[in-house]
Amino acid sequence: MFNKTIKPTLAASLVALSFSALANNSDSESRYIIQVDNNGKGIVKALARQAGGDIKVDADGFIAASFSGKSLAEVKGLLNNPHVKLVEQDQVRRPMALYNDDAGDPSTTQITPYAVYQAQADQVTFNPSAGMKVCVIDSGLDSSNSDFVWSAITGDNDPGTGNWYDNGGPHGTHVAGTIGAADNGYGVVGMAPGVDMHIIKVFNESGWGYSSDLAYAAQKCSQAGANIINMSLGGGGANSTEENAFIDFVQNGGFVVAAAGNDGNNVRSYPAGYPAVMMIGANDADDNIADFSQYPSCTSGRGKNVTTDETICVEATAGGVDTLSTYPAGGATMASLTADGAGVAASSMENSGDASGSTYFMGIGDSVDANAAGKVCVIDRGSISFYDKVNNCESSGGIGAVVINNEPGMLYGTLGETNDTTIPAVGAAFEDRDALLAASTMDISIGASDYGFMSGTSMATPAVAGVAALVWSNHPQCTGEDIRGALKATARDAGAAGKDVYFGHGIVQAADASAYLTANGCSGGGTGEEPTGGDLTLSATGYKSKGTQAVDLVWGDATTSNVDVYRNGAVITTTANDGAYTDSLNTKGGGTYQYQVCEASSTVCSATVTVTF
16 A cells, blocks of 8 residues: 655664663653662661652662652662662663664665564575565566666556556655665565566556556566566455456465555455455554554344455555665655764754764754854744744754754654745654753765655555465475465464454464474475475484584484585585584574475485574
């Protein structure tokens, strides 16, 4: 589904779950931790209450209390007692994103979007020799973006839509990047990097098409040899011709995904609502359902005719909120911000350009201040409009403005339709306030970019299409319905326990789906042509070297000169049959990995061995 909201920001590094100190809010300024001798705790608590303190925590060796309007120095003076060991600020801690984009500028370095990590796509290697092809029915893929393997991309036009490789709006280019942007050292990387794609441009200049266009496009996808169809689109009402086209594609072994819709209600959208099509919802980087993601019921009919069918509602989700991907060249706006040379996440507000200089804190920026002349203004959000803040900065002689949010999260804003300021202005996150206030110099850059952010089930759908291509490339003997089943069987539960109307089975997981197919075969019952366990012996020992994970594999009974080593269902190397191999994962922290060793290009394999860190 279309959602062209662009939130340009340079994102932070991936964290599993971390917390950030958030000082300078009203609560943290007045709440303190008092370390005490336990024997004298009662006395200290009484003193704290006499001084106006409200006891919040009573723990072994310390208490925490809030003191309205009192500074740290004042509280220390009031609690001058031999039983008090230390009085310190009680710092605020908040959860940050479970998954984030890599840090950096996609014009100079390759960014892995958060949804890749969230879907485990970074844990599976795409097999380009499997012949996977994704058919993208959308607004075209603009040839001006170089972040694709263009030799692997073909396309068709529908009548009146123009060349499939010309800009039909950024939507189709953004979708295609999520599926298959190249792994080439810059830009973004797709779920199945460099996968073959066939592009069908179905939307006219007004940005819409018809059911017949989609039915015809499905036929063209088949003729192009596509395995997967992606449709980040939809509308109301079913159409039998359209539905039959997708039934035919699936019956011929294909896999079809479509967007659930962006209206945040329980209305069923089509083509996602057809049983032959897997309906995809959107989640954010914190594993929450997107507030816009539609959630139709899995039931239909009335009274005695009521039936339940999970293929007419959301079956799974993927990242679709603030998704970074490819744009037609120069079609997006990207902001970058450094403070004392260190990169800080920022969002573009207005006015392309660059500013570099010393910093000056203008408070809330509610008046002209000559001290800001020639400097980058650092301004707190609050009281007056963003425009007035930036205008006061410029009127003071400021060369650029950074407006900091007054609540957790990034500040996304504009200066309004009547903006007449000229200096570059960016928003910043409240979490970075301390670092920004402490910085002596800043550099701001706002300019055109080949990469931008979009939100919608449109963005989640190609993530699933790309994951399907990635998993399928390692199990090419399976059918599209086999892949669909594996994605649902291994989706990570989110939201309410078990399957629900918002997430369906959960968030798709590439590595788990691939391992599931390895262990159980295409049909999920262990009878497919996947590697069969038990013919080779295998032991696996996991350990850490300087904090980095590694696994030593030792095997026996292989008769070929080379063996294939599988991790989480995907071949990670073909190596000499010398009985030993070390998998250096270059990863810190925890994780679970499943290993098999097979005779090269064979289904003669060891049993699966699991290593958990």
